[in-house]
Amino acid sequence: MARMTRRDFIRGVVAAGSVGALAATTSKAPAQTRGVTLRALVYPYPVTKAIRDMLPEYEKQTGVKVEWEEAPFSEALSKQMAELVANTDRYDFFTVSNMWLGAEAGTGQLLALDDPIAKAGSAFDWQDFMPKQRQMFAFRGKAYGIPLSSNIMMTAYRKDVFDQEGIKVPPLGTSYTHDQWLGIVKRLAKGKQKSTTFLVNPMAAATQVWSNVLMSAGGRFFDEKLNPTFNSKQGLLAAEYVRELMNYAPEDMLRYGNTEANEAMMRGEVVTQAPQWASRIPMVEDKEKSKVAGKVRWTTLPYAGWVPGRKVGLALNDGWAITIPKASRHQREAFDFAAWCVTKDKQTKFVTETLVPPTRTSVFDKPELHQKFVWLPVMKEQLGNTFDFPIIPEWAEILEKVGAEIHGGWAGQYPLAKALDRANQLVTDLLKERRYPVGTWTGAKLPWE
Template structure:
């Protein structure tokens, strides 16, 4: 496809622009060539990008941060082209399976064992490492454990004599009650693909039957799955304007600017609520486990491209240094540390008022299915969900269409032999 090839060349040009100095000498990259990193962007990852830039003295790390969908798109284009313009790649618990399955990442097991004592890597529990294993091999250094929890305006709830909702039904009623022309009853983040999948994950796991059965057959279009998206459709009637094109940044802003009373958002956005330079609701928002639980938990980490020309030990040292316990303690206000020594430190719970809500949410949160094609299928699923929410299709018909499209995709990849 000519248009796709043009887009691929443009994307590779963007990825390679900062790497233009990586001229080859005798078939190897010059030692002074900057390390190229591409990443999703939110406050915790911005913090870690800064730590990577100063991780190894004399080594320049060019950190390119952008919204998730764009980072995933550019990483996919660069890695699928076997380009050496990327060295360090952001991956979460879903994208890592796609990248690893395609042979785009370097297994880290040997490096992990070699540097375990130097960087106290035993401090990372297996629950933090497991999402980053594919076919038994480890591919990422964890930097952040994230979980979606319930943000709510404590002052508004107290004035109304209300408690945080415990069920989806209570949540819908409160969204309706708090909804005014000046302030939405709730935020909704339904920009394709990632944001919609996050919201749908909560509904499918709380009201529905999840995403797939044990044989990777879709179950999100079950009777309960239809009820889940019908509930989502109803709640959008009390959401902020532009919810269909809103992702994490836009929803965070809506809460910060007193444009919504409550809603689902990532733990990594809690500190932003109390930032006096950006927020109008400082000390007015509290956090709890979401109604019904079963929100998404995710891990944010960094992998090494299989096609890098940099020294893998140097790249691993950058990742291990940036994810030190000291750095996690320093950034604890904006991240959920995957190291046990930090996450379970009772002093952090006293110091940061969001920690009790985070720990409560982690009790019931579930990751997305470990399916390498999950986001690829998400293109079908999110389109159909948005058609259902907008009234362009009946909910049952929309989910059946998404299930059929997903089944066709997975069948073509050999899942149902």
């Protein structure tokens, strides 16, 4: 499907509205909801797969059926955007990455949820959701998403291999420096044994991985005048560092997405993965499919050392939420379903049964969960060392454009410095086309801050 332009995004924009009273989820559905069928367009990952498996339970409780349509990561955004731009009533809710929120809310066709959240009251307990999660799914001061799962990139490593090699892991609250990590990766690559891998597909993923290093090295995406700075010295340093790590990865890793990177670790082909999304922990811990289940441990991202005083590498703040198109014919029922998916009991169940990271503070901070799941304390530490992508309608498009150029540089199509120059020019041209004040901004903060 062709990429949407901003003109497409804002075609038919109307003022953000609200709906009538949306009831908080109850164990028994009102009579008028019985016979309702909700249609969902979702990205399949451990969280949504767990919810999909619970749909018969929801139908039994409420009488509401849910038709579940899945789209791969590379297609989900374009499909959802097409529905919003066309203002169809085909779907009643989406699952949305925070990186897509600006683009989708920018159409004016997502439902603002402040009113139903307020009406749901203490039964829903909006304030229990982690502040960063609420912030990620807000656009221009309004809430548009119910946070479904938190997510962050961390470092996964084989504890048995590290123990055998005598490699010490930094205590919680500190990270390996970038030099230390490169040394470890080199050391563990022996003969045909590759030592590391990570995702670089689709193109947006390449930007994500590069951005972690960029921000840890003190870089930024724009200067104070709104000039793109993707080709800064920190940008080139980050691209070159990631490319050097690839020398110790499987030869075909430039095609690796989340699934391929994690499967390489599950098969024992690599012994580290940095970065690895926390949402993919269930894959490597699957005792039926993973050869390394129980052997993997986690630490924070290994990018300390570039900026004085920075003890932990920075990670992209990430998560998924349920959003509701304005055109949905069943807005109240869609909100009720979203609320049902994120109750405190269900979020606790997701952690204990499927290793899904929660979005509620009360669940995330349960001591018994921290004791049982060794990755939760690490995740909490990493969540305290994050950065956010700008929440603007163009950001998803920027991720793809920049990622394609960086990926091309890593593949050797042209030098990395040229790749970043090309990326910077593409972003500059895009923002000027959309009438951003590139190079002339004088505000105390950037427009989206």
